[in-house]
Amino acid sequence: MSDVASTRRTRGRAADPGSRSPGRGLLPLMAVAAGLSVAGNYFAQPLLDVIARQVHLAPSLGGLVVTVAQVGYGAGLLLLVPLGDLLDRRRLAVLLTALTAAFLLVTATATNAAVLLAGTALTGLTSVAAQVIVPFAASLAEPERRGRAVGTVMTGLLLGILLARTASGLLAGAGGWRTVFFVNAGLMAVMAVALHRRLPSAPPETAGGERPGYPRLLGSSLALLAREPALRWRGAMGALAFGVFSVLWTALAFLMSGPPYHWSTSAIGLLGLVGAAGSLSASVTGRLGDRGLVHRVSGISAALLLVSWAVLAAGGSGGAWGLVALLAGMLVLDAASQGVHISNQNIVYALRPEIRNRLNSVYMTLYFIGGAAGSAGASALWGLAGWTGVCALGGAMSAALVAVWTLDRILAHR
Structure with a gap:
């Protein structure tokens, strides 16, 4: 089967009854929101030594900051991302973005290791907003433009991952490690407001109007x-x-x-x-x-x-x-x-x-x-x-x- 034939067959299955072309500037906004969401999980990596000293965490345990972020993100993938098939995706994306801003503030103001690790884990959990936004972008695009839409938002997400370490070093050098998380929290709050205003309502698409319960x-x-x-x-x-x-x-x-x-x-x-x-x-x-x-x-x-x-x-x-x-x-x-x-x-x-x-x-x-x-x-x-x-x-x-x-x-x- 050729690539073209295979893709045409897939597109036939993929035609979303409610799909529409995203408005001007919406895909770049979603790309920025996705990038900022995931960046919060990587800001700490070049700063582990100084963070560990200030919150009285043993240097040998500094790697726990990265570990709990990964565990939180993995839990979010399993437990929160599927909710996009049960709840309005616009509300879910906005809620997770706003919660990420709040948890970044917890990390930024932490005075001991327990609070820091809790804030980091919760930030990782809700930063899966990015993984709600990417399929949301796919559903907004027409089938023949879906790849372009996904590619645009994924570019923002990848830039967030790759540039987080660079931005972290620059911000920490200017105002200390807490500045990194304060700035990201502020930007995520702005993103929550922007997504609330720009994203269209997106109720779940369930066969026959049936909505499964959360365990199911x-x-x-x-x-x-x-x-x-x-x-x-x-x-x-x-x-x-x-x-x-x-x-x-x-x-x-x-x-x-x-x-x-x-x-x-x-x-x-x-x-x-x-x-x-x-x-x-x-x-x-x-x-x-x-x-x-x-x-x-x-x-x-x-x-x-x-x-x-x-x-x-x-x-x-x-x-x-x-x-x-x-x-x-x-x-x-x-x-x-x-x-x-x-x-x-x-x-x-x-x-x-x-x-x-x-x-x-x-x-x-x-x-x-x-x-x-x-x-x-x-x-x-x-x-x-x-x-x-x-x-x-x-x-x-x-x-x-x-x-x-x-x-x-x-x-x-x-």
Whole structure:
């Protein structure tokens, strides 16, 4: 089956009865809101040492700040994102955005470790507003423009992840670590008001007017893995793609802070700008998906991920050419990982529009698990085999992704 034929069949299933073209400026607003939502989970990473000292948290436990943010976000994916199929998505997005602003204030004003960790965990929980906004954007767009809409909002989300560390260092340098969270809280409050004013009402689309209860809603989310083969395949691809992404960004600080580079923390933070440049390809990926090339784009992106690790491996040697190789590999890897992810979203969102939030919940949970596994693997291998071991892990995961994509295409043709 060709990409075009497959996509046309998917579009037929994907036609939302209530879909409409988003108003002027609405997609950029949703992109900014998504980016600011997820950024709150990454601001603390370059500031762990100073935060731990000021709230009397043992330095060896500073990593708990990152861990509880990840746990909170994972819980939100499982417990809150499916509510988009039960409640008005506009109200849910606004509520989660407003709550994120409130919990950021808790973090900003924390005077002890318990309050800091509680604020961080709750911020992670409600920051899944971004994962309500992305499928919301897909439902607002007409089927032939859905990829572009998803790509636009995902660009904002990815920029939020990649630029959070850079912005964190600059704001903390200007006014201390609390300034970072105060500023983000204020911006999230502004976003809540803007989304309340601009987003259209979006009641859930349920078959026959039936609304499942919350326990049944969660149970049906897990059952989707058994019922939707495309969700399983794309969930596996997404997990591997984000795992590869996490391998690079986890190990990069180790490489750049030691020999042969010896970069400062602030200089390492600027590498987020390189990643941001790669993430700008998200919109292009979405447009190609709208042209019926979604499967081809994901396959090429998977192959590019494998190629990128050969380039990145040369970056471990240091020197001018090593740095050039490192930066080039980063650009290719970031663009390719988003190519896989956004292609996956185009396919998953089109499966059953009336339960799009549950589909997104399952897909993003698998995606998140892959990222956590990649980070853990990179940390372990860095201690055992350094940059060479990290590149071997990234290459192996990329090869597995190519294999999964190939097997999916073979079975689809049969």
